[in-house]
Amino acid sequence: MQAIIDKLSSTATATRAEDIRAAFAADTNRFARFSTSLDDLLMDYSKCAVNEEILALLEELATATGIAEKRDAMFAGETINFTEGRAVLHTALRNRANTPVFVDGKDVMPDVNAVLDAMGRFAEDVRSGSITGATGKKITDVVNIGIGGSDLGPAMATMALAPYHDGPRLHFVSNVDGAHIADTLKNLAAETTLFIVASKTFTTIETMTNARTARGFVASALGEEAVGHHFAAVSTALDAVAAFGIPEDRVFGFWDWVGGRYSVWSAIGLSLMIAIGAEDFGHFLDGAHAMDNHFRAAPLRENLPMLLGLIGFYHRNVLGHASRAILPYDQRLSRFAAYLQQLDMESNGKSVTIDGKPVAGNSGPIVWGEPGTNGQHAFYQLLHQGTTVVPVEFMIAANGFEPELRHQHQLLIANCLAQSEALMKGRTLAEAKAQLEAKGASEADIERLAPHRVFSGNRPSITFIYDQLTPFALGRLIALYEHRVFVEGVLFRINSFDQWGVELGKELATALLPVVEGKTAPSGHDSSTAGLVASLLSRAG
Numbered sequence: 377m378q379a380i381i382d383k384l385s386s387t388a389t390a391t392r393a394e395d396i397r398a399a400f401a402a403d404t405n406r407f408a409r410f411s412t413s414l415d416d417l418l419m420d421y422s423k424c425a426v427n428e429e430i431l432a433l434l435e436e437l438a439t440a441t442g443i444a445e446k447r448d449a450m451f452a453g454e455t456i457n458f459t460e461g462r463a464v465l466h467t468a469l470r471n472r473a474n475t476p477v478f479v480d481g482k483d484v485m486p487d488v489n490a491v492l493d494a495m496g497r498f499a500e501d502v503r504s505g506s507i508t509g510a511t512g513k514k515i516t517d518v519v520n521i522g523i524g525g526s527d528l529g530p531a532m533a534t535m536a537l538a539p540y541h542d543g544p545r546l547h548f549v550s551n552v553d554g555a556h557i558a559d560t561l562k563n564l565a566a567e568t569t570l571f572i573v574a575s576k577t578f579t580t581i582e583t584m585t586n587a588r589t590a591r592g593f594v595a596s597a598l599g600e601e602a603v604g605h606h607f608a609a610v611s612t613a614l615d616a617v618a619a620f621g622i623p624e625d626r627v628f629g630f631w632d633w634v635g636g637r638y639s640v641w642s643a644i645g646l647s648l649m650i651a652i653g654a655e656d657f658g659h660f661l662d663g664a665h666a667m668d669n670h671f672r673a674a675p676l677r678e679n680l681p682m683l684l685g686l687i688g689f690y691h692r693n694v695l696g697h698a699s700r701a702i703l704p705y706d707q708r709l710s711r712f713a714a715y716l717q718q719l720d721m722e723s724n725g726k727s728v729t730i731d732g733k734p735v736a737g738n739s740g741p742i743v744w745g746e747p748g749t750n751g752q753h754a755f756y757q758l759l760h761q762g763t764t765v766v767p768v769e770f771m772i773a774a775n776g777f778e779p780e781l782r783h784q785h786q787l788l789i790a791n792c793l794a795q796s797e798a799l800m801k802g803r804t805l806a807e808a809k810a811q812l813e814a815k816g817a818s819e820a821d822i823e824r825l826a827p828h829r830v831f832s833g834n835r836p837s838i839t840f841i842y843d844q845l846t847p848f849a850l851g852r853l854i855a856l857y858e859h860r861v862f863v864e865g866v867l868f869r870i871n872s873f874d875q876w877g878v879e880l881g882k883e884l885a886t887a888l889l890p891v892v893e894g895k896t897a898p899s900g901h902d903s904s905t906a907g908l909v910a911s912l913l914s915r916a917g
């Protein structure tokens with residue numbers, strides 16, 4: 377494998393692959409050669425530092441690392457999350473073909489379908505008003521209480537699919553900071569509010585603390601006996617849910633083979649389903665299923681997740697780019713980068729290979745982003761002229777949902793395409809000087825100012841275009857990124873499906889709580905931690 381990576385590096389140098397501007401000048405057909413589609417989803421990677429030689433080597437790398445075999449093992453329910461002894465089968469949750477999927481010899485599809493049906497019944501009953509609050513009033517507000525994968529997926533997707541939102545208002549509470557739930561509850565009436573406690577483990581301190589606060593809110597307004605009418609739960613830990621006092625018919629299960637950050641397709645999506653309805657939630661699953669089929673069947677040069685993962689790896693481990701920016705030109709995808717941060721960084725932010733050895737080279741990059749055009753007026757300066765090259769992933773719909781504002785959508789499109797063009801083309805010193813000259817600047821000013829107006833160009837970007845951000849399109853887009861993370865994880869030779877790196881902080885927070893509560897002395901802590909505790913305690917009101 378290292379030999380192929382070394383060859384990629386020498387080939388990139390020998391073929392001057394990073395001179396993307398020259399590659400466009402030399403080949404008017406470049407877009408056609410380096411773009412591919414799945415139905416209306418177009419992926420243009422022609423503005424990356426790739427050429428036929430690089431792609432051939434990436435294909436060799438894919439074969440040498442056995443991505444296709446490992447992909448098939450995942451879909452087949454093998455225990456690929458070996459550090460936790462689990463299969464990885466979020467794909468079964470959207471297996472709309474309903475073909476059997478076996479875990480330990482048992483077909484999981486009947487259980488998957490049963491939970492989906494139960495969710496559908498509950499969601500539609502809440503939406504229609506046949507399920508009410510304790511006083512018989514219709515539910516107008518639903519609060520999802522969860523964090524990480526039990527929050528980001530439904531929160532991001534609910535915002536993304538706002539045009540399909542015809543159910544009760546949705547709210548998402550995640551942070552243990554009491555401000556989050558306090559600000560949310562301030563505008564809600566217990567009588568008309570339903571809380572969904574979403575936690576795979578049902579032990580997460582943030583979620584359980586917020587759930588208890590919500591319970592108190594309902595109990596103090598309507599009495600203890602009303603609580604059951606105002607709560608539902610989503611979890612794999614059904615005993616813990618029962619202990620919390622949520623009635624059995626309001627509990628929606630899922631399974632340990634669904635990773636938290638891959639769980640939006642499971643009952644964790646209940647809040648989303650209540651917002652958009654069971655039918656559109658089905659279309660969301662259909663979109664992901666379409667991407668699953670494509671990932672399994674399409675040849676590499678037409679396979680979007682394969683290409684996205686291979687190029688991502690090339691950016692990280694051959695060209696050395698430490699981060700990637702996700703820049704949707706779609707206001708409703710405002711939380712998409714945050715969602716991908718968990719998906720990608722919790723999956724591939726690892727230092728140890730599947731053999732327990734240090735990762736050679738780098739594992740996952742830093743993922744960040746904001747929607748365009750807002751980012752243009754904030755951090756794009758660095759993207760264009762900073763000393764660090766950040767590969768960018770743009771995404772934009774051909775059509776918005778506001779036909780009366782078509783002109784605004786045209787402006788959005790123009791901005792998106794202009795940014796990728798500017799990143800690639802840049803502006804040379806000669807061009808900067810000519811521009812100043814055309815504006816009538818003096819010779820001295822041209823010399824002084826032109827260097828500040830130079831853009832290096834050759835900054836890589838990928839652009840995705842889709843018809844419209846429908847539930848189907850969103851499901852397909854998320855699944856694309858899930859599989860990209862999988863491909864990169866194989867190339868990094870890591871287990872993408874555990875998350876031991878979040879444990880230490882949790883353990884230390886638990887140990888620090890009694891100190892912060894003033895119950896025990898800060899002994900055993902470093903002087904910084906002890907000093908900070910003392911400072912905070914001395915100011916406590």
Ligand code: F6P
Nearest residue numbers: 524525526575576577580636878
């Ligand atoms: O702390 C990380 C994590 O375990 C994530 O992987 C998960 O999505 C999140 O916490 C929430 O976990 P749970 O759904 O069990 O409350």
